[in-house]
Amino acid sequence: MNSCKSVPDVGIDAIALSVPRGYVELSELAEARGVPPSKYLSGLGMRRMAIAAPDEDPVTLAVNAARRLFERSGASPAEIGLCIVGTETAVDHSKPVTAFVHGLLDLPSTCRIFEAKHACFGGTAGLLSAVDWIASGSARGRAALVVCTDIARYPLRSAGEPTQGAGAVALLVREKPRLLSLDVGQTGTFARDVHDFWRPLHHKEALVDGHYSVQCYLDALEGAYDAWRRLDGATDEPLVRTCYHVPYGKMARKAHRHRRMIDGLTEEVADASFVVEVEPSLDLPSRIGNVYTGSLYLALASLLNTQARELAGRRIGLFSYGSGCCAEFFAGRTNPEAAELVTRLQIDGPLRDCQRLTVAEYERLRAEDAVADSRPAPTRAAEGTVNEGGRAVYLGVDSNERRVYAYA
16 A cells, blocks of 8 residues: 555445334244254344335335435435445346435435445445545545345245345445444455356346355455455454354354454364454344345444444454355444444334234235236326335336335
8 A cells, every 4th residue: 555645534424224024033934844943043043034025125125224324314315426226136137226216215316326236245346336436536525325235035945045034224435434434445355256146037036055155155255355464554453343244143153263263263262252253243134134235234233233332443344245256355443433323323223113924924925025026006106196204115017017116
């Protein structure tokens, strides 16, 4: 790094979540599937999985997260000059989720918008693009909105069923951030062409080679972490916490063990460090499930929600993995005002209104979801009748197969 050139202070200024209205207790799903609850609770490190209803999709989740971000952070849609949505469960092969989000949030017409797709890496691709946009001076004082939104869906009674989830994480990115200042330009990257996880165009549910995907994740972690450690100044100060991509909690444990053994720790010491360095980041993921592009940032939200005050001024590591594959390891510093802002943001607030679904209700929603993308939208809604006081909802498609949304 050129020490003569000042590095801008850019990072995550605020964060907000949205989740579906319903969830399933994994202990109850285990009982229904005839397996010991410990297989899901301890074996996967998960407690619940959020289940999207037919009127909840990646667009509505993204919009609801972003609206909460603006309401809680004090920011305004008028400040946004760049909006990126990271998703691997987009609703259209051409029109980006970001276009729907732009319209429903009434973002400025001068705002650059696009969608980023690279499995679970799409959200990080959006975040780092936003950071570079601001650091380059292109922002001209404006902020960026990055939203990670996904619905993880697998066949009923499949091995992947208990690793489902749904939700969105909205990030406000700007200069002089209040939550987390990122190390601009200091990222370790790893990429390789692999077939560990994919979703063909005619599939609504993903396909995965489970054991191979775990190995690809660990290989990518090693490659990205090694590249990060070789950067000037990267290891000058220890990382007191690390947030990982969390498809399920046990994967974060495997990842941390692998990384800390690269650092020279024994397996026993590496596992002991997990309790302090990683476990606080897994509360929200264990209660929501896999949210694909947002899973790393759900872990970060969980960490800040529980430990922002004690982490003030301290450095946190971040690891993002996207199947296919690409990975990035980077770091940031928690800012002194983070704790006060986290209190205002009430990060876990959306979970308080969620309702438990029985397994039978969950299975019925899945059956309804199979035809949700083609259901006709009400005529009045298609003409633009909305109630902007409620949640964004998906109403169906019009006669030209255009998706229709409203606030209800």
